[in-house]
Amino acid sequence: MGGLGKTTLAQLVFNDVRVKKYFSFRAWAYVSEDFDAVGITKVILQADAGSVDVNDLNLLQLQLENQLKNKKFLLVLDDMWSENYDVRANLCKPFKAGLPGSKIIVTTRNEGVSSMVTTPGAAHSLGNLLRDGCLRIFVQHSLGRTDFVAHQYLSEIGEKIVDRCNGSPLAAKTLGGLLRDKYDPKDWEDVLNSKIWDLDEDKSGIMRALRVSYYYLPSHVKRCFAHCSLLPKGYEFDERQIVLLWMAEGLLQHKTDGMEMEELGRKSFQVLHSRSFFQRSKIDASRFLMHDLIHDLACWASGEICFSMESNWDGNNQGIFSRNLRHFSYLSSRFDGIKRFEGLHEVEHLRTFLALPLSTRKELYVTNNLVFHVIPRLRRLRAVSLCRYWIFELPDNIGELKLLRYLDFSHSAIEVLPQSVSSLYNLQTLIVEHCYRLKKLFPDIGNLVNLRHLKNSHSNLLEEMPLRIGQLTSLRTLAKFAVGKGNCSGLRELRSLALLQEKLTISGLENVNEVEDAKEVQLTGKEKLEALSLKWGDSTTSSDSSEVVEIQTQTRVLEMLKPHYGLKELKVQGYGGTKFPAWLGQSSFDNLVVLRFKNCNQCTSLPSVGHLPSLKNLFIKGMAKVNNVGLEFCGNYCSEPFPSLETLRFKDMQEWEEWISHAGTAGGDQEAAKGFPRLRELSILIVRTYHLLVLCDYNVGSTSKSGR
Known part of the structure; x- marks a missing residue:
């Protein structure tokens, strides 16, 4: 039975401190019904070796055998379904290389699997949870407590609800989440007396308790949840990605006091998370996934309008696409040929x-027939994602998909986007992240008046922005603004992009010739920005006089690019001025947590940042002309500099000779000790031309020191 806590119990064992010490190699692999020996082997390998690009099972098994040799390992194969002995035996061949005492934990709902993979007496069948345990889970998720002491008037109703959970922890958890922060007995009685309890269990085995939880979701959240049936079982997803897809499908049109779609999407996501429809990944806390039974519930809710194709589909598509199909997804494989998509153009x-x-796979390949023929025929598309496919170009007629709102070609080999993209007037989200060959966007980008999110980070060859980008006044996300040369969009185009939020990188600042352009940006007014990165490239000056002018210009430009006081992270790279502006160390930047300075090689002194009250991480690299770190670094005569700093790292400061951390005078070391009260890590790496001067890591908060 699902939802009894098999995976949770395995996670407790896997993450136990004693277990971590006992096994030198640990790995967790989600198996599922779609058994993929190559994928499982790669996941196990990557637990220790990082990214693995090989896709041949024999080669992978040789690597894994070498990895496990002479090691005591612990492997968890979660949610195994396949009873095929040969497949399982083939997967397990490399495991024999491990030392005696190595262990494999298998979780399964299939008794046939259990009898095949265990020795006599090694299987542990989980039964229904005892009533008291189920009650504790329910109360914890509904009231945030361990009992009803503070809410005795709800205890009788709560116990009756728990009795209907039949000992299922998942049911208790989801129903508890449904009643979270609800203290009116009427709300609890409505759940207890719901007619949904009287419905028969359907063929998918979805528990009545889960359907009750779904029934009480707000109507617009129900639609969002049903759409999540497109995510395969065990698939880990990002909150922002899901919200943008909901936006594209028009699922966030519910009017709530003028709330923006993104905010409504985040709140809908939080509702599903708080009610245990989504749970955080144990591997990556920034990502989420759904329990298998929750996924079954989403499929039940979506009916025939959503279909997710298995990754090992055999290519026979006859009859699999319903006439009512609206939303289609599939797990990409290494090579996706045209047979996989036969019949799709008829939907x-x-x-x-x-x-x-x-996420474990890098370059993937897909037939050009899909990109140039199948997709352009689907004229009602709202959302298209071909991310991670090694696609070199897009068809010119992609602009005919007039209803398109979401377009994702991240991690592709595209060099130039076709001009026709500028006619996608309904486009809300364009994602071209990690497109390392992308040189330019398309002209007339200003036509995309509905564009809200332009995600172009890590597209390092992108050296200019198209003209009229400043007309995109609806833009909330712009990862990178590259200041180009000549007739490209200038820095002042950023002025009208008043709604920018999250992170912004401004590169190519060496191309700014007029200080007034920097003043026009008005970063102080962009109060939703959390992180800002300012980057200058290599100098192109050829004479002493022009170099002086450039240094003066860069100094004034940085002065004009003062951000708002609520900024949390700032990076300055390649800056060519001789000093930093006074605003940089102002204590009014009381939210600033991370500061990075890189290759500011004309500066003769470090910025005065000791006053910053919330600064936790400070990284300084490549200050070639700094030979003395003096009192100005700590804020001159600040009584307690760097009150919150935890990590301080210096690297590649070739001329550094002396560090005065505090006014010595009569107080000496006693006075100096008042600074850096929370410092945990100090790292100094200085490489000189002919020898290694010093390389040390000092963990201030512990007794350990290391030096090389």
């Missing part, structure tokens, strides 16, 4: 096409 009303790559 007249398809609105969503999502290729969902597993």
Whole structure:
């Protein structure tokens, strides 16, 4: 039975401190019904070796055998379904290389699997949870407590609800989440007396308790949850990605006091998370996934309008696409040929096409027939994602998909986007992240008046922005603004982008010739920005006089690029001025947590940042002309400099000779000790031309020191 806590119990064992000490190698692999020996082997390998690009099972098993040799290992194979002995035996061949005492934990709902993979007496069948345990889970998720002491008037109703959970921890958890922060007995009685309890269990085995939880979701959240049936079982997803897809599908049109779609999407996501429909990944806390039974519930809720194709589909698509199909997704494989998509172009009303790559795979390949023929025919598409496919170009007629709102070509080999993209007037989200060959966007980008999110980070060859980008006044996300030369969009185009939020990188600042352009940016007014990165490239000056002018210009430009006081992270790279502006160390930047300075090689002194009250991480690299770190670094005569700093790292400061951390006078070391009260890590790496001067890591908060 699902939802009894098999995976949770395995996680407790896997993460136990004593277990971590006992086994030198640990790995967790989600198996699921779609058994993929190559994928499972790669996941196990990556637990220790990082990214693995090989896709041949024999080669992978040789690598894994070498990895496990002479090691005591612990492997967890979570949610195994396959009873095929040969497949399982083939997967387990490399495991024999481990030392005696190595262990494999298998979780399964299939008794046939259990009898095949265990020795006599090694299987542990989980039964229903005892009533008291189920009650504790329910109370914890509904009231945030361990008992009803503070809410006795709810205890009788709560116990009756728990009795209907039949000992299922998942049911108790989801129903508890449904009643979170609800203290009116009427709300609890409504759940207890719901007619949904009287419905028969359907063929998917979805528990009545889960359907009750779904029934009480707000109507717009129900639609969002049903759409999540596109995510395969065990697939880990990002909150922002899901919210943007909900936006593209028009699922966030519910009017709530003028709330923006993104905010409504975040709140809908939080509702599903708080009610245990989504749970955080144990591997990556920034990502989420759904329990298998919750996924079954989403499929039940979506009916025939959503379909997610298995990654090992055999290519026979006859009859699998319903006439009512609106949303389609599939797990990308290494090579996706045309047979996989046969019949799809006949689905007249398809609105969503999502290729969902597993994060463990890098370059993937897809037939050009899909890109140039199948997708352009699907004129009702709202969302298209072909991320991680090694695609070199897009068809010119992609601009005919007039209803398109979401377009994702991240991690592709595209060099130039076609001009026709500028006619996608309904486009809300364009993602071209990690497109390392992308040189330019398309002209007339100003036509995309509905564009809200332009995600172009890590596209390092992108050296200019198209003209009229400043007309995109609806833009909330702009990862990178590259200041180009000549007739490209200048820095002042950023002035009208008043709604920018999250992170912004401004590169190519060496191309700014007029200080007034920097003043026009008005970063102080962009109060939703959390992180700002300012980057200058290599100097192109050829004479002493022009170099002086450039240094003066860069100094004034940085002065004009003062951000708002609520900024949390700032990076300055390649700055060519001789000193930093006074605003940089102002204590009014009381939210600033991270500061990074890189290759500011004309500066003769470090910035005065000791006053910053919330600064936790400070990284300084490549200050070639600094030979003395003096009192100005700590804020001159600040009584307690760097009150919150935890990590301080210096690197590649070739001329550094002396560090005065505090006014010595009569107080000496006693006075100096008042600074850096929370410092935990101090790292100094200085490489000189002919020898290594010093390399040390000093963990201030502990007794350990290391030096090389």
